[in-house]
Amino acid sequence: MAKKARPNRIGVKGWWTGGKYGVEKKAYFLHRLTGLIIVFYLIAHIIHQGPWIAWWELIVVLAFIYHAMNGIRxxxxxxxxxxxxxTLPSFPYVPESLVKTRPLFWILMAFSAIYIVLAIVGFAKGG
Amino acid sequence: MAQKEIQIKEVLSDEIVKKVKFKVKKFDPEKDDKPYYAEYDVPVWRGMTVLDGLLYVKEDLDGTVNFRYSCRMGICGSCGMFINGKPRMACMTQILELGTDVIEIAPLPNLDNIRDLVPDSTPFFEKHRKVKPYLIRQDVKEQENPIGEYYQTPEEHEYYSQFSFCIKCSLCYAACPTAASDPEYLGPQALAQAYRYSVDTRDEGFEERVMVVDDPHGCWRCHYAGACSEVCPKGVDPAKAIQLLKGLILKYRLGLKKKRKGAGVIPAHPRPGVKKAPKRTVVQED
Incomplete structure (x- = not known):
């Protein structure tokens, strides 16, 4: 009688590992990561009200900017x-769904870069 | 003419142009506690696929290497493997195109590993079955005893034809980061097929399929990582199908989706200008 098969699901690690893929996969991982940072901050903020380490707030702002911009996409x-x-695919097939939405992704990333720079400048000025 | 002949000869030659190392992930559940990599030197000729290389290993170097394959030409969807950091079909991957001297081959992730390079596709097929991948008609009596084909124009065929090329190879499922962390997630293949049947003008089962797909582990779990579309060997573009499915479900939930009846039956006879076919000689017994 054969023994049981070996479980081979990658798990949460699969969000950032599991193969070489395009920019959408990286955006997917960052979106989940920034989402978790925002939720974690919200919970921590409710439990612990008071002065916060400032750079933590900067991280949350940056996470929020990316999450919002990618969220629009x-x-x-x-x-x-x-x-x-x-459509009828012709080969070598380049996934149309990715190629067509990539400009939107880069435009929104440009916006988030601008916002991130503004946030960092504001933070450095002590805003 | 002569030059052309030479070119053909070159393409067909079995001259060995390169030697590569195959690193094959091996695992025998009866003997091993952990998988390990076995290494084989494989001579490569032009046009040789990874599957050809594995067959060479099995015939000439190590008969214990296990892998699943059938048609050798990208139709059956059996030989999906994790080759050089991506899920690929072994029979559709040219060794020379990979361009590396070491080729690392592992079983597809996100599915249990039965042995060596063989994944257990059962849960994958179960998910496919869950989305009711067939035409659903309200008039079951007519469907069970058909008298003719259903109407469909070439334009209507285009609504879904791209997604009907799916060969159920499970590469997309192995590539999907959501499937990696959520075992209950239906996966790109099943969701794409849910869309394929839902937009088929002959189908009347959209509501039934929504019950399965409009679920926390259904289409809303997809967050558009696009990995499925990148690895699909048949150009199905599951990511496109899933996003279109989400749009369709939203339309339905907002009450904006027009209700439609499934396409009508083309009467078999009489049809103007068409001679009647002879009677069946083989009678199907029930």
């Missing part, structure tokens, strides 16, 4: 806008 694309219509 996800809201648009996840409702089926801009991913293209079903």
């Amino acid at each position: 996800l809201i648009i694309t996840e409702l089926g806008f801009g991913v293209g219509r079903p």
